[in-house]
Amino acid sequence: MTLTVTSLDVARSGTPVLSDVSFVVAPGEALILRGPNGIGKTTLLRTLAGLQPPLAGQIAASDESAYSSHADGIKTALTVEENLSFWAEVYGNTVPESVYEAFDLTSLRQRLAGTLSAGQKRRLGLARLGVIARKLLYLDEPTVSLDRFSVNLFADWLRDKHLAKGGIAVIATHIDLGIDAPTLDLTPFAAVREAEGGADEAFL
Numbered sequence: 001m002t003l004t005v006t007s008l009d010v011a012r013s014g015t016p017v018l019s020d021v022s023f024v025v026a027p028g029e030a031l032i033l034r035g036p037n038g039i040g041k042t043t044l045l046r047t048l049a050g051l052q053p054p055l056a057g058q059i060a061a062s063d064e065s066a067y068s069s070h071a072d073g074i075k076t077a078l079t080v081e082e083n084l085s086f087w088a089e090v091y092g093n094t095v096p097e098s099v100y101e102a103f104d105l106t107s108l109r110q111r112l113a114g115t116l117s118a119g120q121k122r123r124l125g126l127a128r129l130g131v132i133a134r135k136l137l138y139l140d141e142p143t144v145s146l147d148r149f150s151v152n153l154f155a156d157w158l159r160d161k162h163l164a165k166g167g168i169a170v171i172a173t174h175i176d177l178g179i180d181a182p183t184l185d186l187t188p189f190a191a192v193r194e195a196e197g198g199a200d201e202a203f204l
């Protein structure tokens with residue numbers, strides 16, 4: 001499976017955000033999206049994941065994808081184990097024992113998710129990716145709230161359990177994950193927004 005994106009134009013609430021974005025990601029590879037706040041990383045990921053239609057261009061991928069956003073999608077009234085079992089069931093899988101260790105959740109298995117710290121919740125949200133087993137991952141700032149140890153855990157999982165098995169990941173991140181992956185700076189692809197022309201002049 002290869003992800004091929006050709007001449008993609010994306011918009012947020014009808015306003016063009018990025019234009020003419022093209023790239024290819026081969027099996028086992030990741031692509032890091034960079035660019036300043038508001039450039040359109042989230043919008044691009046949402047479009048790639050099929051959550052909104054593109055204005056123009058093509059997205060070709062043979063596998064189904066999973067999108068992980070800032071929100072963790074955690075059920076606070078369920079335990080860590082119950083959360084992962086829930087997601088596994090939705091995707092017709094079982095929870096691999098290895099995800100508890102991979103995301104440092106072993107000692108938290110019986111804890112209600114609502115009582116977890118921000119970083120622990122984030123690790124649980126990321127562990128979801130380990131149970132749904134989608135080959136194509138679109139990840140929006142996956143390491144928000146994580147300390148360096150947890151960032152490294154996630155990077156290890158991504159490299160050894162996802163990419164090493166032929167998976168693909170497109171990741172918007174402001175921090176260095178320490179994985180070997182090319183970077184696409186979206187700055188040159190900013191769509192011309194005529195309606196905003198001169199709006200910043202008041203601050204000059």
Ligand SMILES: Nc1ncnc2c1ncn2[C@@H]1O[C@H](COP(=O)(O)OP(=O)(O)OP(=O)(O)O)[C@@H](O)[C@H]1O
Pocket residue numbers: 012013017035036037038039040041042043044
């Ligand atoms: N619901 C919305 N309605 C209108 N405009 C929006 C909406 N959400 C985002 N935008 C605008 O769309 C543009 C792209 O936003 P997007 O969230 O894709 O950027 P980003 O690169 O992911 O930013 P960040 O690094 O801050 O997360 C921004 O100018 C933003 O203000």
